[in-house]
Amino acid sequence: MLEKIKLKIIESRLQLSILGVLIIVFVLFAIGNPRTFLSYRIYYAFMSTIPFAAILALSLTPVVILGEMDLSFPSVMGFCAWAFAAVFNQTSNIYTAFVVSLAVGLIAGFINSVLIVRVGIPSLVVTIGMMFLWRGLVMIASGGLGLSLVKTQGTILYKALVGRIGGEVPAQAVWAVAIAVLYGLILNRHRFGAHVLYSGDDAVSAKMMGVNVERVKTIVFMQVGVCAAFAGILVTLEVLYFWPSTGEGYLMKSLASVFIGGTTVFGGTGTIFGTFIGAIIMGSLEAGIVSSGISGFWTQFIFGLVIVLSLTIYAYMSKRLSLGRGLIRSIKSLFGRVEK
Amino acid sequence: MRDNAVISPAPGVTQPLVKMVNIHKSYGGVTALNGVDFVVGNNEIVGLIGDNGAGKSTLIKVLTGVEKQGEGKIYWKGKEIEKHTVENSRNMGIETVFQDRALAEKQNIWRNLFMGREMTYGRTGFIKVEESKKEAINLLKKMIGFTQSGLTPNLGVMGLSGGEKQGIAIARALYFDAELIILDEPTNNLSISETNKVLNFVKWAKEQGKSCIFITHSIYHVYSVAERFVVLDRGNTVGEFLKKDISLDGLVEKLEYVAKHGVLA
Numbered sequence: 154m155l156e157k158i159k160l161k162i163i164e165s166r167l168q169l170s171i172l173g174v175l176i177i178v179f180v181l182f183a184i185g186n187p188r189t190f191l192s193y194r195i196y197y198a199f200m201s202t203i204p205f206a207a208i209l210a211l212s213l214t215p216v217v218i219l220g221e222m223d224l225s226f227p228s229v230m231g232f233c234a235w236a237f238a239a240v241f242n243q244t245s246n247i248y249t250a251f252v253v254s255l256a257v258g259l260i261a262g263f264i265n266s267v268l269i270v271r272v273g274i275p276s277l278v279v280t281i282g283m284m285f286l287w288r289g290l291v292m293i294a295s296g297g298l299g300l301s302l303v304k305t306q307g308t309i310l311y312k313a314l315v316g317r318i319g320g321e322v323p324a325q326a327v328w329a330v331a332i333a334v335l336y337g338l339i340l341n342r343h344r345f346g347a348h349v350l351y352s353g354d355d356a357v358s359a360k361m362m363g364v365n366v367e368r369v370k371t372i373v374f375m376q377v378g379v380c381a382a383f384a385g386i387l388v389t390l391e392v393l394y395f396w397p398s399t400g401e402g403y404l405m406k407s408l409a410s411v412f413i414g415g416t417t418v419f420g421g422t423g424t425i426f427g428t429f430i431g432a433i434i435m436g437s438l439e440a441g442i443v444s445s446g447i448s449g450f451w452t453q454f455i456f457g458l459v460i461v462l463s464l465t466i467y468a469y470m471s472k473r474l475s476l477g478r479g480l481i482r483s484i485k486s487l488f489g490r491v492e493k
Numbered sequence: 494m495r496d497n498a499v500i501s502p503a504p505g506v507t508q509p510l511v512k513m514v515n516i517h518k519s520y521g522g523v524t525a526l527n528g529v530d531f532v533v534g535n536n537e538i539v540g541l542i543g544d545n546g547a548g549k550s551t552l553i554k555v556l557t558g559v560e561k562q563g564e565g566k567i568y569w570k571g572k573e574i575e576k577h578t579v580e581n582s583r584n585m586g587i588e589t590v591f592q593d594r595a596l597a598e599k600q601n602i603w604r605n606l607f608m609g610r611e612m613t614y615g616r617t618g619f620i621k622v623e624e625s626k627k628e629a630i631n632l633l634k635k636m637i638g639f640t641q642s643g644l645t646p647n648l649g650v651m652g653l654s655g656g657e658k659q660g661i662a663i664a665r666a667l668y669f670d671a672e673l674i675i676l677d678e679p680t681n682n683l684s685i686s687e688t689n690k691v692l693n694f695v696k697w698a699k700e701q702g703k704s705c706i707f708i709t710h711s712i713y714h715v716y717s718v719a720e721r722f723v724v725l726d727r728g729n730t731v732g733e734f735l736k737k738d739i740s741l742d743g744l745v746e747k748l749e750y751v752a753k754h755g756v757l758a
């Protein structure tokens with residue numbers, strides 16, 4: 154029994170350490186400003202703002218596990234948000250707007266995947282291009298002007314997406330948690346998740362064992378598009394206004410959430426739980442810093458510090474543990490031979 | 494086009510399990526296979542031999558659907574294979590221990606064992622994790638003879654020894670109860686006892702009524718288990734011998750001649 158628990162701890166050491174980072178950060182916040190951090194209000198604020206970046210970060214996790222990159226999602230998010238607002242203003246039908254926006258996201262993701270998988274352009278490079286392209290389209294389409302979405306208020310979909318459940322819990326937080334649970338299940342317990350891991354780990358081996366690596370990549374890039382659209386819809390509904398700059402500011406935050414969550418750029422490994430916690434850390438840091446009475450000028454510095462520190466911890470941890478394990482194993486096998 | 498009557502399964506074999514006819518394959522400018530004919534009979538162990546770069550691995554990659562041939566046809570139990578992918582070749586009953594083992598090193602043992610053919614709850618696609626782990630450990634301990642005490646299905650493959658990695662690759666072929674097992678240089682870098690395990694595995698496959706393609710540079714190993722030898726050189730089949738017609742020394746002599754002249758004497 155004890156052995157089993159020990160094993161579980163070793164297996165989930167990455168998840169545990171990111172959780173540790175989160176707890177440390179919040180304890181520090183609570184010490185810095187107990188009045189704010191021991192009341193519900195700040196958590197309510199977090200639950201209404203963090204889900205957007207969290208959903209984006211969740212969708213990026215499988216991309217990073219594949220050893221790929223997507224930098225176009227903030228612009229796709231912007232364009233899908235525009236599509237949502239524009240269709241709604243034309244048709245006054247929020248459902249049509251919702252479906253169109255998600256479809257646009259899907260198509261944007263599909264275009265990325267075609268260029269990466271079929272044409273063979275490295276994802277990092279092609280998504281830089283797409284980042285400019287979609288942002289450019291937002292500007293062209295919107296003429297740089299915003300669109301009001303006040304009229305969506307009162308619709309069922311509005312309430313389901315960004316309403317306040319029981320008047321207290323922002324619906325977007327529930328969506329983010331639901332997506333995290335779903336993605337966690339898929340990554341760890343579903344064939345598709347397994348294929349993402351294999352493809353990111355060793356695409357050649359995966360192919361030889363019958364994994365359709367190209368299909369896996371295609372689907373992964375398409376879901377980023379859909380999630381970007383979804384986050385774009387949520388964010389515009391939350392503020393009831395479409396800004397042409399929608400999506401800007403999410404690039405680094407979302408990517409950093411994935412990395413401080415413990416998913417590495419080397420591919421083949423990753424954790425959805427880590428990304429989710431990473432998004433909470435990234436999303437609460439700024440408010441925490443300011444309300445702890447530290448000057449806002451420190452924000453970026455502390456962001457950087459947390460990122461670099463957590464990455465250092467992971468790197469150190471994975472090295473030492475595998476080294477230690479290897480040693481134990483070789484000692485054991487040595488004894489095993491002597492006994493015989 | 495070559496006369497494909499040249500290559501035939503051992504006497505007594507009526508319908509071949511696999512028949513490959515006039516297979517061509519090139520990588521960019523490099524011609525790896527230049528019209529190869531190749532047959533494996535039912536319950537036959539075939540040794541596929543030839544120099545480095547002869548095209549052995551390429552031939553089995555075409556056979557297993559990893560690579561698409563430029564030209565030529567493949568028949569499975571007399572029926573032409575139309576849409577050839579790894580997935581359907583595995584579904585038909587072909588399992589392969591690839592030369593470089595085809596492992597995902599950062600994944601653990603059970604995930605590697607079931608790579609590409611996960612044990613799922615029917616069509617939902619959700620993996621039976623606990624069952625997969627149990628099967629994996631059983632297989633490795635009972636069938637492959639893993640002895641190390643710390644063996645758990647969650648152990649990463651990266652830290653395993655060469656023999657253990659090969660054990661996992663072989664366990665895959667075992668688990669899925671293949672009709673045709675392909676071993677591409679399975680004894681490379683293995684100790685004598687590990688090598689014997691592999692050779693015993695081939696003998697076991699023969700007893701089970703399976704067929705086997707055994708690729709190796711060790712003529713001695715292949716001679717001890719195969720019934721027929723096919724010699725490949727620079728993308729061409731240059732000869733085939735039945736074990737009963739040739740001695741080990743005779744075979745070595747032939748191979749040396751082929752290496753020098755590119756044809757058989």
Ligand SMILES: Nc1ncnc2c1ncn2[C@@H]1O[C@H](COP(=O)(O)OP(=O)(O)OP(=O)(O)O)[C@@H](O)[C@H]1O
Pocket residue numbers: 520523524525543544545546547548549550551552592
């Ligand atoms: N992916 C590839 N891209 C380009 N050329 C390749 C590729 N795979 C194989 N070749 C070439 O095809 C030829 C046959 O290679 P193959 O691996 O089939 O030989 P082999 O008989 O298995 O050799 P070895 O005994 O060294 O494993 C070689 O000239 C090789 O360089």
Ligand SMILES: [Mg+2]
Pocket residue numbers: 549550551592677
């Ligand atoms: Mg080879």
